[in-house]
Amino acid sequence: MDDETSSHIDDTDRRTLVNAQGAVQVVRTTSESVDTRLQQLLDRANQQETEMTDVADAVSELSATIEEIAASAEQVENRSQTAAARAEEGDEAARQATERMDNIHGQMSDVRTELQSLLDRIDEIESALSGITRIAEQTNMLALNASIEAARADNSDGFAVVADEIEALAAESQEYADEIDAVLSDLRSAADSTDSELDAALVEVEQSSDEVERALDKLGAVADAIEETATDVTAVSEATDEQARVSQSVMDRCTTAAERATEMTTTVDAIDQFRAEQTAMLEEIDDALTEATPALSVTDIDRIPTGLDPLDEATDGGLLLGGQSVIQHDSPVVDVVATLCASALSAGYAVSVTPPEAMSRQDLSEGLASHGSSLSDALATDRLFVLDMFDEWTSERNIFDMRASSLADVNRETATRRDKPLLIVGNIAGEIALLGEEQARQARYENDSTVFNPADTVCNVVDERTVDESFGAFYAGAADQVLELTGDGPNRELTLRSSPTGSAPPRPLPATSTPVSPRGD
The missing domain is CATH 3.40.50.300 (P-loop containing nucleotide triphosphate hydrolases)
Structure with a gap:
């Protein structure tokens, strides 16, 4: 084509104004974008303010609940300590009972030993009594023989008297021996009964001692469990106290954050109003440039x-x-x-x-x-x-x-x-x-x-x-x-x-x- 005869846009002033319009359009577009983002920020700030206030209220309620839990935990801790003390007292009483059972068992063992010794003595007496009985029987035989000989002999009256006396003594000795034997029989029977009862009592004492030992073990386990519970409750109480302190700190920070969110909302709102004024000014500048630009x-x-x-x-x-x-x-x-x-x-x-x-x-x-x-x-x-x-x-x-x-x-x-x-x-x-x-x-x-x-x-x-x-x-x-x-x-x-x-x-x-x-x- 012929460059000399072509008709084209050739207006330097207009181009300068159009370029200025382009630059203003950039600022205006950016300003509108900033306005939109500021509005979004304002909305988020308002939402954050509401949410932070709600969080502060919720944390306040949580703090109150934690304090109640801490108080309850303290009561449980006190009761656990009391139960632990009583368990220790029961443990001590059980130990004392065990010691007494051991003493009784020892004393009954001593009594049984003494009873056995008595039975041995009775056996000895019965042996001796058997000897007496034999002597009495022999004495009766001698008295009988003496009576027979006295009857045969001349002048046997004195001898007969002696024989009678011997016979009487033998008979009396036999009666005493029989009475002693009866007493010894009763004594042996009573001793045997006592020995049986002592054996049963010893068995009962041993069983009672075993029961006390088992009860002592259980009391020890209960005491250990109570002590562990008390320790755990103490830890819970301490943790709850710490949680209460942290909760209070969080509540304070939430309150501060809510206050700052309110301040930010106010600041963003002021910036948004300023940006709106700036955007309006840019529109006025754009309109002025449009009016100043020569029509094409x-x-x-x-x-x-x-x-x-x-x-x-x-x-x-x-x-x-x-x-x-x-x-x-x-x-x-x-x-x-x-x-x-x-x-x-x-x-x-x-x-x-x-x-x-x-x-x-x-x-x-x-x-x-x-x-x-x-x-x-x-x-x-x-x-x-x-x-x-x-x-x-x-x-x-x-x-x-x-x-x-x-x-x-x-x-x-x-x-x-x-x-x-x-x-x-x-x-x-x-x-x-x-x-x-x-x-x-x-x-x-x-x-x-x-x-x-x-x-x-x-x-x-x-x-x-x-x-x-x-x-x-x-x-x-x-x-x-x-x-x-x-x-x-x-x-x-x-x-x-x-x-x-x-x-x-x-x-x-x-x-x-x-x-x-x-x-x-």
């Missing part, structure tokens, strides 16, 4: 066709020559960029493109071929310039490795080599990844004021999935045309959001002749 008449301004019929129809022929446009997208954009570059080259413009990360050399080559252009020829004849932000393209003329070159140097070299008005297709996500937001914005200002000509057209591609909303607002706020690409696959749509000729409703984007890389976008 686009009737006689040439268009750069996009190659996308729905978009060309919506924009009355394409992108405004010498203007600024933005394509915001959250869906694949490779084929759209390739078609836009191919259409501009076919219409006689030079193109500088920063490919999206997913765009390959083959994608652009096939896009150009679909419009009758060759990628190699376009590069060799200084009609196409590729700014490789991701080091994915081979090195050749007019393909610049942006990791080894500055954006300003590449743009100046591009402006020097080209001999046609330039369509600059920028990849904002790539510029931010390489330069950072501040340098990317600064490069935009430098390009507008010093590098490119008024007839050069800029179309920035903004990936809404990776580019911050406020930074994207900077480009959209300063753009003459804002386009939005949404959807996926056959459901993609292009929408003209703003333009000097007005906005346009969504239009379906048909499949183009440019294939999309298998890697997607």
Whole structure:
């Protein structure tokens, strides 16, 4: 096309005001975002204040309950100590009973020994009594013999008297012996009965002693259990006391946190009111800049066709020559960029493109071929310039490795080599990844004021999935045309959001002749 006869946007003052509007739009977008977050913070602060107050009340109730538990634990501890003392007393009494049982057992054993000795003496007496009985019997025999001899002898009266006396004594001795034997029999019977009873008593004493020993063991176990219980209750009481102290500390902290939450709510509310005033001021500044910006008449301004019929129809022929446009997208954009570059080259413009990360050399080559252009020829004849932000393209003329070159140097070299008005297709996500937001914005200002000509057209591609909303607002706020690409696959749509000729409703984007890389976008 003929650069001298083309009509394009050429109003430096207007561009400065539009850039200012873009900057204000960034601040305004950020301010609105901050307003939203402040409101969320205020809501959370109010909720936190309520919750902290509820927590403080709950902890207060818990503290009271813990104090009751501590008091109950103290009572149980006292009772456990009393029970332990009584168990010790029972243990001591059982030990004393055991000792008494042992003494009784010893005494009964001594009695049994003495009784056995008595029985032995009775046996001796019975033996002696047997001797007496034999003597008495012999004495009776002698007396009988003496009576017989006295009867035979002369003058036997005196002898007979003696014999009678002997017989009488023998009979008396026999009577005494019989009485002694009867007494000894009764004594032996009583001794035998006593011995049996002593044996039974000893058995009972031994059994009682065993029972007392078992009771003593049980008392010891009970005493140990009571002592352990008392120790556990003491530990519980101490832990409860500590818990009560901690609970009181928590309640104090919750109360303090609730008070601070109230203070924060008040502070955030004041900040929110200030931010609302600031947002209103930004709206006034934006309105003032809008009024100060000269109206743009686009009737006689040439268009750069996009190659996308729905978009060309919506924009009355394409992108405004010498203007600024933005394509915001959250869906694949490779084929759209390739078609836009191919259409501009076919219409006689030079193109500088920063490919999206997913765009390959083959994608652009096939896009150009679909419009009758060759990628190699376009590069060799200084009609196409590729700014490789991701080091994915081979090195050749007019393909610049942006990791080894500055954006300003590449743009100046591009402006020097080209001999046609330039369509600059920028990849904002790539510029931010390489330069950072501040340098990317600064490069935009430098390009507008010093590098490119008024007839050069800029179309920035903004990936809404990776580019911050406020930074994207900077480009959209300063753009003459804002386009939005949404959807996926056959459901993609292009929408003209703003333009000097007005906005346009969504239009379906048909499949183009440019294939999309298998890697997607």
